Amino acid sequence: MSMNQGYSQLFSGLSSSGSSGNMNFLSDYASLKNGSYGRLLKSYYGMGQSSSTSASGTNGNKSYVLDKILEERRNPKVSDEVKEANSNLESGISSLKNSVSALQNDNTYKDTENGQSAQGKTASALKSFVSEYNDVVNASKRSTMTNKTAYIANMMKATAENADKLSEIGVTINSNGTLQFNEGKMKQADLSKVQDLFSSKNSMSYGSTVMSRLQFAGVAYSGAVSDEKDNTAGSSAAALKADGEALASDKLYEKIKDKDGKETDQYDIDKIFSTAKSFVNNYNKMFDAAKSNTNSGVTANLAKIKEKTEQNKEALKQFGINVDEKGKMTIDEDTFKKSDMSQVQKFFKDYGSSIATNASLVDYYSTTKANTASGYTAAGAYNVQGSSRFVDAI
DSSP states (O other): OOHHHHHHHHHHHHHHSTTOTHHHHHHHHHHHHHTHHHHHHHHHHHSSOOTTOOHHHHHHHHHHHHHHHHHHHHSOOOOHHHHHHHHHHHHHHHHHHHHHHHHHOGGGGSOOTTSOOHHHHHHHHHHHHHHHHHHHHHHHHHOOOHHHHHHHHHHHHHHHHTHHHHHHTTEEEOTTSOEEEOHHHHHHSOHHHHHHHTOSSSTTSHHHHHHHHHHHHHHTTOOOSOHHHHHHHHHHHHHHHHHHHHHHSSGGGOEEEOTTSOEEEEEOHHHHHHHHHHHHHHHHHHHHHTTTOOOHHHHHHHHHHHHHHHHTHHHHHHTTEEEOTTSOEEEOHHHHHTSOHHHHHHHHHHHHHHHHHHHHHHHHHHHHOOOOGGGBOTTSOBOOTTOGGGGGGO
């Protein structure tokens, strides 16, 4: 079994679990609509029922049984084993966050006066990380808390993507998605590789990615996000979508006309810069507003936006748009205005329109409160069943 199969199995298990929440409820609704429950009840009451039962009594019993069926589908009975897995997952997430924090702490990589070597401290921290990571993965496979396990599947995906770098420091991935630690190999590795891999200063590092997924998993279902924050994230995302589309359009780059109405070879640079500046401002506002948002549709699309920006970091820099270690953007007016506007247009044709698509989805999930934790596969693709209108966004 490959490592991809490992976390794919985890994710496939989510859709088949008994507590898929809203998806099961929608399935119930569909069953009601097409008559499946009606036939079920008819069959149920057709056995051993007295002909003297009144119509009103039968209808009352049917209503009761139907309510009971729906309630059991929404809140299925959970075995002791599953309850234990759910409990272990919640406590494991907290412990794993502590392990990641230790590997993000600069002091871990320094010798101490009491004789502890940096090498030994790092090895101990990495060993704890592997142990806690495995506990979380194993608990996830038996857990029914789909909003949490969706983020664990995403964490496992990040681990698979960093398999080569992890191998260099003595951490390998087993076929079931758990990790294995080779302390001897780790002690021969350059400590800077461990520190860089888990760096908290780089928002796209493996450690930062794992920590963000654990934080989202830890607060899933908490209801901690207010409508006001959701709407702010949505409005900023909607504005970012408009800016991205404008920067990708031909209209923004139309040449200035002279007094006789003839087109010159000059762009309206002030207008283009104003749109780019608005793009940068709304980009930052959107991420600020969505910091504590636990809606998986929002967080998945924010992650995609951040990933696309990181991939285009150097290209943006050429136009005076810089991205810092935390993912925040700034724009230098002088550098931008001196740029070749034909190249700006060419770049934003792809990048701007792509960001606009994901921003549109951030707006959608922020304002509707729709949640898609079980709609994203472990490979990061979107499950298009029932959601085909969003497939091009991922």
